[in-house]
Amino acid sequence: MPKRLLLEGSDIEELLSQVRDEHGPGVSIVSADRVRTGGFAGFFARQRYELTVEVPDPAERPAAPAPAPPAAPTGPAAAADPMTALLAQAEEQERRLSLTGSRTGSPASASAPAPQRPAAAAPSVSLNLAQAVPAQAHVPTHAAAPAAPAAPAAPAAPAVPLVPEDFVVETGTENRAFADMLASLQRDGDTGGTGALLARAYQPPAVAPAAGPERSGAVVPRAFQPPVVEQERPFEQALTELGLPARMARQAVGSDMYTAVKRALAGLAEAPAPPRGAGDVLVIVGEAHAALHVAEKAARLLNVGPAQVLLAARSTAGTGIHNTRLLNGPRSAQQRARKIHRDNVPYVVVVDSTPEQGNGEWSRAVADALGATAVWAVVDATRKTADTARHLRTLGKVDAIAVNAVAATGDPASVLDLDIPVSYLADRPGTAPAWAALLCERLEEKQS
Known part of the structure; x- marks a missing residue:
């Protein structure tokens, strides 16, 4: 088989x-x-x-x-x-x-x-x-x-x-x-009739064109972006400790102290000048003695005498103001306003008002009765900014502030958080150079 x-x-x-x-x-x-x-x-x-x-x-x-x-x-x-x-x-x-x-x-x-x-x-x-x-x-x-x-x-x-x-x-x-x-x-x-298979060239598969470079996965060249170099801010932290708002302290760029502080104060608003027209009334609200101190400076600036400086308070005791210049309320202020507006010189009126007294509404009524051209407020730099802001809201519209007791506080620049122009910084006008000198002095004290 x-x-x-x-x-x-x-x-x-x-x-x-x-x-x-x-x-x-x-x-x-x-x-x-x-x-x-x-x-x-x-x-x-x-x-x-x-x-x-x-x-x-x-x-x-x-x-x-x-x-x-x-x-x-x-x-x-x-x-x-x-x-x-x-x-x-x-x-x-x-x-x-x-x-x-x-x-x-x-x-x-x-x-x-x-x-x-x-x-x-x-x-x-x-x-x-x-x-x-x-x-x-x-x-x-x-x-x-x-x-x-x-x-x-x-x-x-x-x-x-x-x-x-x-x-x-x-x-x-x-x-x-x-x-x-x-x-x-x-x-x-x-095969060409020989029985042998002929080699063919490789044909890559056809790819349909995409709608855009994001779909096709192609690398799209981008414009050159220079690297961001962090600028030097050696005084930012110290200025923040002095009360300068963070948005302003962030602008203190550079190694030179005075230049850096000037850059931080570049956006500081200037206080308006006191009104000096005939019959104009500048109302200064604050503690009586501190407000009278600011009123004397304003009177010299406006070239007016003591007769044009009035006091709205309960009493003139200890102020050196004669009783004839006393306004004891809104009614008395309205009666005196008729004479003031007919006069050919401006007047300065001090209104005794503090957060402790809680008479902000009364002070506002006196200013309205006088027909005040501008209202300034004297603030204590040692007081908390939040308490000061709450008292200023009761006064109505405030055009400028005069900062008092600057030397007694460690953060004098905190009043800049009120967003109100500063007319006086202690005994000098509250300009940007005056603030720069004060802050540089404090920075030097920190470094020494």
Whole structure:
């Protein structure tokens, strides 16, 4: 009973020699395949060959038939395409074996009409697999290729065999699918009729254009942005401790103390000048003695005498003001206003009012009765800014403030949080240079 063997190796010629040496010339080759193993994504793979042979039983092994010249197609087509010659010889072998009742004949070959010949006279078709099959293809045993024309009965000269005559390729149903695939590759117009696959240039996939650089992921160049260099502010913390608002202390840039303080005070609002028109009234609200001190400076600035300085309070005791210049309330202030507005010089009126007295509404009524042209308030720098702001709100509209007791506090600049122009800073006008001199003096004291 015949048996089938599977042989593997890296060289087809060595496998054929091994079959000839071990099993003799009667062995039948069922299939021959080239297999690629290993590698990654088709690269670096190793190739080997698998050869399936059928070895007949020694008792049933027939005697080797007499060699006969193989029928090979003539003409330029056969010389140019060895694969076509291989397929034609396989078809001829299949046809002959089907007529002699071979055990491996296919139905397709049995249906082909051919003149019957004795089984003993059937010649064997020798095929050289290593030369006739391209390196890129497997060896087919059955293909749907057009059959070559039959060789003449008595050729003039024997053709040179393609392979040794010791091997017989039998056709079967195992490799029909592969043979059909190979035949379709041969019919493909891109192969150029040689059976070899042509390499094609790589075509990258088309990418639809995006709507903008943000979608496509492209890097959009941006304008150069210079690095932000933090400016030196060595006096910011110290000025904040002196009561200067943080928004102003932030502007004290630079290593020079006076320059940095001037920059911090650059946005300081200037106090309006005291009214000096005929019949104008400047009302100064505050503690009586401190307000009278500011009133004397304003009177000298307006070039008016003591007769034009009035006091609105409960009493003139300890003030040095004559009773004829006393206004004891809104009614008295309204009566005196008729004369003031007819006069040709301005007047300065001091209104005694402090947060402790809680008479802010009374002071406001006196200023309204006098028809005040401007209202100044004298504030104590030692008092909390929040308490001072609450008292000033009861006075109505305040045009400027005069800061008193500056030397007695550690944060004299806290009154700048009131957002009211400073008319007097202690004994001098509350200008930006006056504030800069005061703050620089305090900074030097901190550093010493």
